[in-house]
Amino acid sequence: MYTVFEDVDVITRSVKVVNASEKTLFLTRVMSACLDMDNRDFEAVTLHGSWARERHIQTVPVSHAKLSVESVRGESSHQDHPFMALKTKGADDDRGEVYAMNFVYSGNFKAMVQNDQFDQLRMIMGIHPEDFSWKLNPGEAFQAPEVVMVYSAGGLGTMTRTFHDFYRNHLIRGKYKDKKRPILINNWEATYFEFNTEKLIAIAKQASELGIEMLVMDDGWFGDRCDDNRALGDWVVNEEKLPGGLKYLVDEVNKLGMKFGIWFEPEMISPDSNLYREHPDWAIAIPGRVGTRSRNQYVLDLSRREVLEHTYESVARILRSAHIEYVKWDMNRQLTDLGSLALPADRQGELSHRYVLGVYEMQERLTRDFPDLLLENCSGGGARFDPGMLYYSPQIWCSDDTDAIERLGIQEGTALIYPLSAMGAHVSDCPNHTVGRNTPFKTRGEVALAGTFGYELDITKIAKEEQEQIPQQTAMYHKYNDLVREGDYYRIASYRENHFYDCYMVVSKDKKEALVTFVTVHARPNYHSLKVRLQGLNPNLDYRLEGEMENECVYGGDLLMNAGMLVPSEQGDYRSYLYHFVAD
Numbered sequence: 122m123y124t125v126f127e128d129v130d131v132i133t134r135s136v137k138v139v140n141a142s143e144k145t146l147f148l149t150r151v152m153s154a155c156l157d158m159d160n161r162d163f164e165a166v167t168l169h170g171s172w173a174r175e176r177h178i179q180t181v182p183v184s185h186a187k188l189s190v191e192s193v194r195g196e197s198s199h200q201d202h203p204f205m206a207l208k209t210k211g212a213d214d215d216r217g218e219v220y221a222m223n224f225v226y227s228g229n230f231k232a233m234v235q236n237d238q239f240d241q242l243r244m245i246m247g248i249h250p251e252d253f254s255w256k257l258n259p260g261e262a263f264q265a266p267e268v269v270m271v272y273s274a275g276g277l278g279t280m281t282r283t284f285h286d287f288y289r290n291h292l293i294r295g296k297y298k299d300k301k302r303p304i305l306i307n308n309w310e311a312t313y314f315e316f317n318t319e320k321l322i323a324i325a326k327q328a329s330e331l332g333i334e335m336l337v338m339d340d341g342w343f344g345d346r347c348d349d350n351r352a353l354g355d356w357v358v359n360e361e362k363l364p365g366g367l368k369y370l371v372d373e374v375n376k377l378g379m380k381f382g383i384w385f386e387p388e389m390i391s392p393d394s395n396l397y398r399e400h401p402d403w404a405i406a407i408p409g410r411v412g413t414r415s416r417n418q419y420v421l422d423l424s425r426r427e428v429l430e431h432t433y434e435s436v437a438r439i440l441r442s443a444h445i446e447y448v449k450w451d452m453n454r455q456l457t458d459l460g461s462l463a464l465p466a467d468r469q470g471e472l473s474h475r476y477v478l479g480v481y482e483m484q485e486r487l488t489r490d491f492p493d494l495l496l497e498n499c500s501g502g503g504a505r506f507d508p509g510m511l512y513y514s515p516q517i518w519c520s521d522d523t524d525a526i527e528r529l530g531i532q533e534g535t536a537l538i539y540p541l542s543a544m545g546a547h548v549s550d551c552p553n554h555t556v557g558r559n560t561p562f563k564t565r566g567e568v569a570l571a572g573t574f575g576y577e578l579d580i581t582k583i584a585k586e587e588q589e590q591i592p593q594q595t596a597m598y599h600k601y602n603d604l605v606r607e608g609d610y611y612r613i614a615s616y617r618e619n620h621f622y623d624c625y626m627v628v629s630k631d632k633k634e635a636l637v638t639f640v641t642v643h644a645r646p647n648y649h650s651l652k653v654r655l656q657g658l659n660p661n662l663d664y665r666l667e668g669e670m671e672n673e674c675v676y677g678g679d680l681l682m683n684a685g686m687l688v689p690s691e692q693g694d695y696r697s698y699l700y701h702f703v704a705d
Contacts, residue, residue, distance in 0.1 A: 124267075129287045133225075135267040136247075140257040147467075148255040152231075152247035154222055154268035160242045162210040165234055166221075166277070168202035168534050173522035173555050175199050175503035176534035178617065183207065183234055183242065191231040193251050195420070195456025195473055196500055197224075197507040204538055205232040206280065207244060214278040214612050215656070219271070221280050222246045223538055225292075226266040227509035228477035229253070252459060254470025269508065277537070278656070282609050285540040289607075292508060293543070295488060297495050297515045301602050302573050303380055304332070304595055305447065307547065309339035310523070310554050311579035314347055317362045318370050322377075327580045329377040331588065332595030335447060335575075336374050337382035342367075344394065349453075350417040353389040354396030356435040371443035382447030382495070383439070387432050388480065389418045389453065403428050405472070407460035415454035423479030424472055425463045433483045440491055449518070450484070452500040477509070484513035497545055497573075506535065516545050516573045523549035523577055525560045525568040526642060526695060529616050529623045532571055541627070542606040546572025548594070550583065562587045564697040566594040567638060570605060571625070574598045601636055601701070604629055608636075611656040616642050624688075628657035632678075635664070637700040639688050644696075654685040664702040675705060 124133045134154045140146050163183045167190050168176040181188065190205055192198035203224035209217045222244065224230050229249035236242050246268050255263050269287065273280035289298075306328045308316055316338075325336040343359055344352030358367045371381045390397050390404050392414070397404065404419035406412045412419055423429050440448070461472050488496065496514040498505060502521035510517055520531045528546065535544055546569040551559045569575070580588065608627035616623035626637040635658060658664065660679035668674075676686065681702070688698065 126287065126291065128290070129283050130272050131283060131287045132270045133267045134270060136265040137262055138257065138265070139262040140259055143259050145259070146257045148257055148263055149253065149470075150250040151263065151265045152245045153224070153265045154246045154270060156220065156222075156244045156270070158242055160236050160240045163207040163242065164210060164212075166206040166208060167232075168204055168537070170199055170531075170534075172199045172501055172504070173520060174527065175506070175520050175531055176202055176537075177530055178534050178537060183236060185236050185238075187233055187235045189231065189233045191229075191249055193229050193249050194504075195228060195476060196452065196505045197227055197230060197509075198455070199501065199504040203230045203232065203246070203507055205234060205244065205246065206277070207234065207242075208277065212276050214276050216276045219273040219277055219280045220244070221271040221273070221284075223269045223271075223284065223508060224266060225269060225508040225512070226477070227480065227505050227507050229473050248474065252470060252473065255474070256468050256471070266509070278611060281537055281612070284538045285610060288508065288511060289540050289542065292512055293515045294512065295515060296493055299607075301599075301606070302495065302516065303334040303447075304575055304598055305335035305337050305382060306333045306576040306578075306580060307337040307339055307449075309384075310549055310577045314341040316341065318364055318373075321370060322373050323581055324579065325374045325377050325379055327588075328576070329379050331580070331591040333379070333576060333580075333591070335380040335382055337384065337447060337449060338370075339384040339449070340386070340451075342383070351391050351393040353386055353391040353418050354394045354421070356385070356387075356439060358439075367439070368443040371445065375444060380446045381444065382449065383445050384449045384451060385436055385439075386451045386453060387436050387483070388421055388423065390421050391418050393417075402462045405456060405458060405460065405476075406462075407458045408462065410458065413457045415457070418454060420454065420456055420476075422461050422463065422472075422476075423483075424461055424475035429479050429483065433486060436483075436487065437490060440494070446493065447495040447497065448487070449497050449499055450514070452505060454501070455504075481509070481513070488513055499545070503531070503535070506539070511539070511543055516543050518545035519572060522555045523547050524553040524556045524558050525565045525640075526558060527556060528568050529640060529642070532568070533612065533615060533617060533623075533625075536571070536610055536612075536625075540606075541571050541610060542573070544572035545575075547575045547577040549576075550578035560695040561697075562590050564640065564695050566590065566597065567697040567699055568640065570598065570601060571638060574602070597699075604634055604636055608634075609657055613637070613653055613656065616640070621645060622651065624653055626655060626657070632657065632659040632662065633704040635702040637702070639698045639700070641691070641696045642694065644692055644694050645690070648690050650687040650689050652685040653688055654683065655681040658682055658702075659704070662704045665705050667701040667703065676702075
């Protein structure tokens with residue numbers, strides 16, 4: 122099945138397998154897309170990483186050896202990504218041909234490309250065949266997920282903007298699809314598990330005075346959850362931490378003029394939990410074997426109707442109990458020990474796919490039953506940042522690594538396919554909790570601007586000069602977010618490639634406004650000002666550079682794109698600069 126989209130250079134492809142025979146069949150391999158063509162000395166572009174360093178770009182020649190990108194972790198994963206692009210040799214952001222595939226799926230996948238003995242090329246993408254089997258009785262059908270296929274004759278940049286437009290206009294749904302998201306502050310890196318009502322209200326009070334619009338209460342509010350070794354599945358408010366209960370806390374936060382959000386990890390169960398003691402068979406496990414624990418937790422078997430119903434109602438009951446307007450839906454471990462006590466032996470190979478379908482069903486019900494809810498998906502950071510999740514939530518937490526410099530590479534790889542409006546990005550404290558780096562508060566804010574924008578720190582403890590910058594940053598967000606969210610993204614320079622500086626820009630659809638972000642990562646001695654050639658402007662328009670100068674400068678669009686603009690060379694690492702151009 123093919124769908125052709127008139128407004129973008131996109132064709133989606135999927136496969137439906139129907140058993141028209143009178144026998145029971147077992148489907149063991151189904152690729153959603155297969156592309157055969159002549160080899161043109163292609164290079165493959167893929168995204169790789171790990172926890173806290175997701176989606177870094179890799180480019181390698183296509184050869185006679187198989188190049189495979191895959192996950193059998195039950196999720197699209199931190200390590201590989203369900204994306205592959207083939208570009209003609211020498212193609213870059215501005216020129217060359219590109220053929221790209223992205224899988225609309227959140228589970229096990231395989232993408233592969235290879236030249237054969239006749240120098241013909243084949244690229245495939247679909248559900249990973251390892252441990253996959255689907256029983257098809259006579260008359261039954263199996264619908265495979267879709268692959269989004271993009272063609273670009275204008276290099277990787279055109280490919281990127283095609284993906285962005287396609288996902289913004291044809292995949293993302295709901296109230297916040299085309300709407301500015303509230304600026305939130307999350308208490309995780311501020312308090313971890315050590316918080317109570319008084320502490321959260323103190324954070325909210327300070328935040329509300331500085332222009333922040335939502336408080337999000339992260340892990341630790343339920344059961345006896347005092348660390349990450351217990352209580353997952355016991356979705357009952359801990360009133361020792363939250364005297365008066367959840368509604369009291371939410372009402373107090375609302376009185377400050379702030380919205381309230383909450384964290385869940387609904388798909389998981391702790392061995393040390395009331396739920397596991399009552400229903401040990403609800404965890405995915407192989408009978409007779411000691412289960413593998415990751416973060417001291419197991420995964421609920423969402424292929425079972427009773428487990429799915431209980432899990433969904435546990436979340437919905439909390440959401441109905443107070444005025445909650447945001448949910449961060451987390452998944453912090455992969456699927457292992459694949460076994461379901463509810464599936465017969467000849468259907469055990471269906472577990473991983475049925476699990477993903479269970480997650481989709483719960484999130485579809487959530488968005489239907491709570492249509493005003495802002496849902497943000499998360500999986501230990503960015504392990505499930507894929508189009509399947511983006512269909513249910515307009516934003517996904519990009520990475521648990523919030524360091525501004527690390528985020529340059531992570532956000533570059535993510536923005537290669539996904540719109541900036543989808544990337545969860547926060548300003549966090551320093552030294553950074555992941556890498557220990559110190560970066561200027563200004564830089565942290567301007568890097569997070571290329572995403573949903575929020576805060577992840579204890580606002581009551583940061584330095585006064587940093588507190589004083591927050592109203593400036595929230596004003597910056599309100600000024601530029603429509604442009605960032607809706608505009609065309611251009612990659613100007615990559616720190617990943619040059620090792621010194623990073624630069625990208627967003628241009629409005631009518632080309633009358635542009636925002637350029639430049640980050641000096643490593644200062645260099647005895648260098649002149651850098652010359653940066655912009656992209657995407659109208660060569661026939663004049664652009665005024667907003668700034669603090671008495672006489673604002675005006676440049677022709679053709680000059681900015683062909684001759685470029687100068688960025689001053691200043692002392693100091695990790696410095697960022699914003700340049701806002703408006704057509705006269």
